[in-house]
Amino acid sequence: METVLLEVRDLRTSFFTDDGEVKAVDGVSFALPLGKTLGIVGESGSGKSITALSILKLIADNGKIIGGEIHYKGNDLLTYSDKQMRDIRGNAISMIFQEPMTSLNPVFTVGQQISESIMKHQNLSKKAALVKSVELLKLVGIPSPDKRIKQYPYELSGGMRQRVMIAMALACNPEILIADEPTTALDVTIQAQILRLIRELQMRLGMSVIMITHDLGVVAETCDYVAVMYAGQVVEYSDVVTLFQKPKHPYTIGLMNSLPRHDVEVEKLESIKGNVPNPKEMPTGCRFAPRCPAATDLCRREMPALMKDVEGNDVRCWIYSEKWEGESEVIVYGEKRIAESRGTETILSD
Amino acid sequence: MVQHTPVAGIGQKRSSPRVEAYKAFWRRLSKNKAAVVGGVLILFFVLTGFIGPLLTTLDPYEPQISNKLKPPSAEHWFGTDNYGRDIFTRIIHGMSITMKVGFFSVALGGIVGVFFGIISGYYGGKLDTVIMRIMDVLLAFPGILLALAIVSVLGGSVQNMIIAVGVFSVPAFARIVRGSTLSVRKLEYIDAVKALGASDARIIFKHILPNVMSPIIVQLTLRIATAVLTASGLAFLGLGAKPPTPEWGAMLSEGRAYMQQAPHLVLFPGVAIVIVVLAFNIFGDGLRDALDPKMRK
Numbered sequence: 001m002e003t004v005l006l007e008v009r010d011l012r013t014s015f016f017t018d019d020g021e022v023k024a025v026d027g028v029s030f031a032l033p034l035g036k037t038l039g040i041v042g043e044s045g046s047g048k049s050i051t052a053l054s055i056l057k058l059i060a061d062n063g064k065i066i067g068g069e070i071h072y073k074g075n076d077l078l079t080y081s082d083k084q085m086r087d088i089r090g091n092a093i094s095m096i097f098q099e100p101m102t103s104l105n106p107v108f109t110v111g112q113q114i115s116e117s118i119m120k121h122q123n124l125s126k127k128a129a130l131v132k133s134v135e136l137l138k139l140v141g142i143p144s145p146d147k148r149i150k151q152y153p154y155e156l157s158g159g160m161r162q163r164v165m166i167a168m169a170l171a172c173n174p175e176i177l178i179a180d181e182p183t184t185a186l187d188v189t190i191q192a193q194i195l196r197l198i199r200e201l202q203m204r205l206g207m208s209v210i211m212i213t214h215d216l217g218v219v220a221e222t223c224d225y226v227a228v229m230y231a232g233q234v235v236e237y238s239d240v241v242t243l244f245q246k247p248k249h250p251y252t253i254g255l256m257n258s259l260p261r262h263d264v265e266v267e268k269l270e271s272i273k274g275n276v277p278n279p280k281e282m283p284t285g286c287r288f289a290p291r292c293p294a295a296t297d298l299c300r301r302e303m304p305a306l307m308k309d310v311e312g313n314d315v316r317c318w319i320y321s322e323k324w325e326g327e328s329e330v331i332v333y334g335e336k337r338i339a340e341s342r343g344t345e346t347i348l349s350d
Numbered sequence: 351m352v353q354h355t356p357v358a359g360i361g362q363k364r365s366s367p368r369v370e371a372y373k374a375f376w377r378r379l380s381k382n383k384a385a386v387v388g389g390v391l392i393l394f395f396v397l398t399g400f401i402g403p404l405l406t407t408l409d410p411y412e413p414q415i416s417n418k419l420k421p422p423s424a425e426h427w428f429g430t431d432n433y434g435r436d437i438f439t440r441i442i443h444g445m446s447i448t449m450k451v452g453f454f455s456v457a458l459g460g461i462v463g464v465f466f467g468i469i470s471g472y473y474g475g476k477l478d479t480v481i482m483r484i485m486d487v488l489l490a491f492p493g494i495l496l497a498l499a500i501v502s503v504l505g506g507s508v509q510n511m512i513i514a515v516g517v518f519s520v521p522a523f524a525r526i527v528r529g530s531t532l533s534v535r536k537l538e539y540i541d542a543v544k545a546l547g548a549s550d551a552r553i554i555f556k557h558i559l560p561n562v563m564s565p566i567i568v569q570l571t572l573r574i575a576t577a578v579l580t581a582s583g584l585a586f587l588g589l590g591a592k593p594p595t596p597e598w599g600a601m602l603s604e605g606r607a608y609m610q611q612a613p614h615l616v617l618f619p620g621v622a623i624v625i626v627v628l629a630f631n632i633f634g635d636g637l638r639d640a641l642d643p644k645m646r647k
Contacts (some may be wrong), residue, residue, distance in 0.1 A: 058544055061474055090546030097545075102538040107560045116556075117546040152368075168546060 002033035004071075005208050006055070006093075006176055011068035013047075013054045022279045024050045024063070026232040029306055029314070030225075032176065037202065037209040039219040039240070041255075042229030045276055048212045049098075051229070052178045055210075056093060057085050072176075091121045094169035098181040100161035104153035110137075111149025114168050121172040136167040141197060159190035163197070170201065177202070178210045183218065195222055216259060220244060228252050231277055231287040234306060238313030248315045250292045286318065298323060378640040385636020391629035399449035402442040410435060410443040410596045419612045429614040431605060433594075437618050440596035444619070447597050448626060451512055451581040452574040458516030459577075460570055463523025468562070470524065471531025472554055482528065485521035493518045493576070494583050501589045508597070511590040515577045526569055530562035564641040571634035575627040582623050598623050 013025040025047040032038045040048045054065050057077065070077040077088065089095075097103045104113060114136060115129030124132065130149065137145035140163040153161055162182060169177055179198060183191035199222060202209050211222055219226055219240065226243045228236040228251065236249040247253045254272040274291035283289055289299040298318055306316045318324050379385055417434030420426055428437035470481040488496065500514035534540065535558065543557055584590035585599030593600050598619040605615030 053541075056545055058541065086547045086549060088547070089544065090548075095542075095545035097538050097542055099538050103542045105539045105543070105557055105561070116543070116548070120547060120552075165542065168542075171546075 002036070004031045005034045005073065006032040006210075007069075007071040008051070008055065009069040009071070011051065011054055011070065012066045013050050013059060013063060014066050015060075015063040017062060019280060023232055023282065024279065025054060026282075027306070028068070028227075028229070028232075028234050030227040030234060030237050032208050032210060033225070035202075035206050035208055036224040037199075037211055037222055039223035039226040040210060040212045040229060041214060041216060041219055041226060043214055043276060045279070046229040047232040048214075048229055049180050052095065052180050052210065052212055055178065056089050056095060058089075087121075090117050090169070090174070091172045092174055093176040093178065094172070094174035095178040095180065096162070096165045096169045096182050098184050100158050100165055100185060103165050104161055106153055109150055109152055110156070110164050114149070114164070114171055117168060117171045132171070133167070136171060137164070139170070139201070140164075140167045141193075142167075158186050159193065162186060162190075162194055166194075166197065166201070170205070173205060174207060176208045176210065178212070180212045181214070182211075184213075184215075191218075198222070216255060228255070231282065232279065233287060233316060234314070235288065235316045236314065237306070238311075238315075242311065242313055248309065248313070248320065249288075249317050250294055250319075251288050254291075286316075294319065296325065298325070375640055379636055382636040382639060384632045385640070388629045388631070388633030388636060391625065392633055395445060395626060395629065396449055398442060399446035403446055406439045406442050408436040408439040410440045411594050419608060419615075421612070422614055428618040429612070431601070431615050432608055432612075435594075437601075437614065440601060441598070441618055441622050444596040444598045444601065444622070447508055447591065447595065448578055448581070448622075451508065451515065452578045452626075452630075455512045455515035455577045455581070456519055456570055456573045458512065459519025459573065460523050460566065462516070463520040464527045464559075464566060466520070467524035467527030468531050468554055468558060471528035472535055472550070472558065474532075478528075481524070485524045488518065488521040489525075491518075493580055497580055497584055498587070498589055501584055506584075506589050506592055508591050508595070511581050511584055514584065515580050518580065519573050519577060522573060523566070523569060526565050527562055530565050531558055534558050534561045568634055568638040568641060571630055571637055575630035575634070578623065578626055578630070 008031075009029050011025055011028040012023070015022040015024055028047065028051050030038060030040075040051060042048050050059070050063070053059055055070055055077070057065065057080070059065065065078060068078070072088070072092070077085070080088065104110070111130055111133050114133040115126065118124055118129040118132050119126065122129075133149050134145045137148055142148050142160060142163050148156075148160075148164075153164070156164065166182075177198070182198065183194050186194060195218065198209065198211075201207070209222075211218065213219060223240050226236075226238065226240050227234045228243070228249065230249075230251050236243070236247070236252050238248075243252065244256070247256050251272070254270070257270040258272065260269055272291055277283055277287060277290065283300070285298075285300040285302050286292070286295070286304055289295040292299065296318070302318075304316050304318045304321065306314045307321060309315055309320050379389075412435070414430075414434035417426075417430050418432055420430040420434075422429040426436050426438065428441060431437055431440070466481050466485070470478045491499075496518045497511075497514040500517055501510055504510040504513060540553060540557060543553055548557070581590055582597070582599030582602070585595075585597045586603045588600075588603060591597035591600055593604055601619040602616050602623075605612070605619070608615050
């Protein structure tokens with residue numbers, strides 16, 4: 001059994017707007033084992049980023065964490081004071097953001113920005129911090145780092161800035177690195193470089209990584225465990241091999257089916273019918289029920305809990321419970337797909 | 351691994367980007383002829399304010415009744431007033447009062463206003479509401495009326511004039527800074543430094559303040575013009591600097607009675623006020639254009 005470094009249990013974060021409460025994160029649970037990478041996947045607005053920000057308690061003013069537990073090394077971060085959290089942020093848990101273009105302060109040089117956090121958390125002098133900054137830039141693969149630290153963010157390309165962001169995040173040897181869609185704003189070749197860099201650094205420094213993405217390709221390439229999110233909830237949590245070989249939740253299966261494949265020629269990619277529910281008018285039962293091909297009355301009436309299946313993975317779907325009475329052709333659909341990916345000649349037909 | 355090197359810089363000698371940015375700023379500013387004239391005038395006024403009073407030979411306070419109400423001549427360039435004092439000398443001495451009032455009152459209003467504006471914009475919520483409603487109340491008064499009220503409470507002197515004009519500059523700064531803070535605060539790099547464990551004070555002063563500096567600088571310059579005008583207005587109404595202080599507004603007020611026979615008594619102080627206010631205004635406009643990123647090509 002692996003040591004769990006960070007465990008999130010039933011996290012709930014809501015935003016309070018003039019139109020009422022918006023449950024952005026509503027019952028998210030997952031575990032991040034030591035030295036591993038956890039992927040959080042989901043579409044826009046599914047609550048991935050809010051989950052990450054909740055871990056660092058960096059929710060905007062009108063938002064509030066209203067329930068749950070975030071255990072880091074046995075302590076619940078939600079009970080920490082602001083001051084204690086500031087010592088955690090950047091030091092034990094670091095975060096890199098989606099937009100490298102706007103994540104650096106335009107009025108300071110790269111060196112000043114990296115050394116800021118070093119000086120704060122490690123009590124080093126300005127000079128020592130600058131020396132460390134040069135080392136960090138070298139670590140993240142930036143050529144001629146001693147020149148780069150004197151430059152301003154606008155003088156660097158997107159890929160370079162993301163490397164600088166990573167250097168800043170790594171400045172104090174964090175145990176957990178949260179990467180919030182670190183490659184979304186970069187072009188494909190740079191994406192691959194950055195992902196490889198994160199993986200290399202993880203191995204070298206022994207960090208655990210939470211990789212937030214909407215790209216299943218990134219998940220397959222980098223993650224050990226995956227939490228799939230839909231409408232503010234984790235609908236499936238398992239290791240990455242199981243997720244790709246045997247997706248269980250109808251939503252995950254839908255996602256898998258909608259991936260383009262190089263070995264099968266299709267006229268049109270599959271899509272999941274319908275739209276993500278409006279967070280202000282969530283369906284009473286399962287949140288995926290309105291779009292789920294297998295939904296029954298039970299699904300529309302009652303929300304399923306995140307349940308352990310026989311293999312020990314978590315899934316939030318009635319199909320896998322004893323209460324299930326409907327047909328489960330959704331699963332068969334998934335099985336077919338898997339069969340095909342194993343090399344059988346069956347081509348999907350409607 | 352393929353290492354990509356952006357075209358900018360590496361290997362070639364050049365000055366630091368900060369110097370480059372200043373150079374670009376100067377280039378844009380010096381293209382604006384009106385602003386240059388304004389800037390030179392301001393420099394001249396400041397110098398006059400500092401060393402002018404040391405160079406004048408005549409006493410700005412001592413009456414010389416035999417010499418009263420003389421029109422401009424080679425001996426008295428701007429003529430003499432109703433007590434026979436040399437108006438040119440008095441204007442030079444008044445310059446240092448005007449500059450003092452302009453700079454100190456705006457510095458006072460600026461520091462207080464920027465502070466309230468930035469915490470209001472950064473923290474938002476109830477604090478923001480309370481601060482901004484107080485600012486609204488201050489703004490609801492016409493500036494001169496507010497300054498009048500303050501001076502009548504504190505009593506008329508140059509120092510109290512500075513306080514009064516300072517207080518009425520506070521809301522202008524607070525509003526502008528709050529607005530800029532609101533937009534800067536939402537930028538991702540603020541989240542990024544928060545995620546690195548920076549404290550609120552650090553974020554406010556180290557990361558937000560430098561980014562809202564340009565509107566503050568422009569406002570400082572423009573506000574000095576308003577401050578000079580208000581201070582003169584107060585003195586004119588007899589509530590600022592008291593005669594015989596060679597304050598321009600006070601001089602105007604005194605000379606008003608002789609406007610028919612000796613118009614130079616009001617003409618020169620009046621023109622002095624106009625030129626100073628104009629210089630600060632056109633310089634402020636020029637600064638705004640030079641600092642506004644949208645004007646950059």
